[in-house]
Amino acid sequence: VIKVNPEQKFTEPPRRYSEGGIVKIMEEKGIGRPSTYATTVDTLVNRNYITRRPSIKPTLRGKTAVDILENSFPVLIQEEYTANLELKLDDISRGNLTKATFLTSFYEPFMGKLDNLVKSLKPEKLDELCPKCHNKTLVRKYGRYGPYIVCESKGCDYKRSDAIIYDQIGETCPECGSPLVERKSKYGKFISCSDYKNCDYKKPIETKTRKKSKAT
Ligand SMILES: [Zn+2]
Ligand SMILES: [Zn+2]
Structure with a gap:
């Protein structure tokens, strides 16, 4: 878990770090x-929590994750927590701690808290009409995944x-009306419908x- 300075709220102009600066802080x-x-x-870049450009x-997605963690799971983003976790992993690699002990003492309580957190997140009514029935409003719900x-x-x-997982680009899909989002495959970034399971x-x-030529 990556520590984000608790004083650094993203509503204020945050201090930006260089890649070398992040490693130094770590x-x-x-x-x-x-x-x-x-x-x-x-x-973090591959999972779309941060971007390198510009x-x-x-x-x-990264800001949302930090917001949720700050509000519901503050312990998790304390740097001591992550540092302590690293120490335990070191202990495992040195043979001073068994994986089983670690899993029951550290990881399982964490997963329990995570499940509670997911359950505690209330469905959230969106300001968006359903593009399928054009009749009701859309709602955001939270599941384990x-x-x-x-x-x-x-x-x-x-x-x-x-x-929210992807960054919306502020356009709607010409085929179904859902928001368009920026996604990423191993060939690079592209725009797709946020309802990409169906559309x-x-x-x-x-x-x-620059234009990347398709190599494959
Ligand atoms: Zn509907
Ligand atoms: Zn679509």
Whole structure:
């Protein structure tokens, strides 16, 4: 779990870090290990919590994650928690702690808290009319695997994964009316419908600076 300075609320102009700066802070605080410093930033980028361009900053998804953690799970984002977790992992690698002991003492209470957190998140009515029945409002609900959007109407089966996971680009899908989002595959970023489980609308990202030629 990556520590975010608790004083740093994203509503204030936050201090931006360089990649080297992030690694330096991790070293100072005992978060991560030399083997993971370099990949941590990559992992955060790959999971769409932060973006590198134009400079390193949190995505909408990253900000939402921090908000939820700050409000519901403050212990988790304390740097001592992560540093302590690293110490336990070190103990396991040295054979001073068994995996089973670790899992029961540390990980399982964590998963229990996580389930409670998910249960405590109230469905949230969105300011968006269902694009399928055009009759009821959409609602955001939370499951173990993240948020999703459903239609309020019991008789309507509209469902899509939550665009919060991806950054909305402020346009709606010309085929179904759901918001368009920026997604990522191993070939790079692209625009797709947020209801991509049911709607296969996709378009490339118009890049201003450079065009990548498709190698494969
Ligand atoms: Zn509906
Ligand atoms: Zn669509």
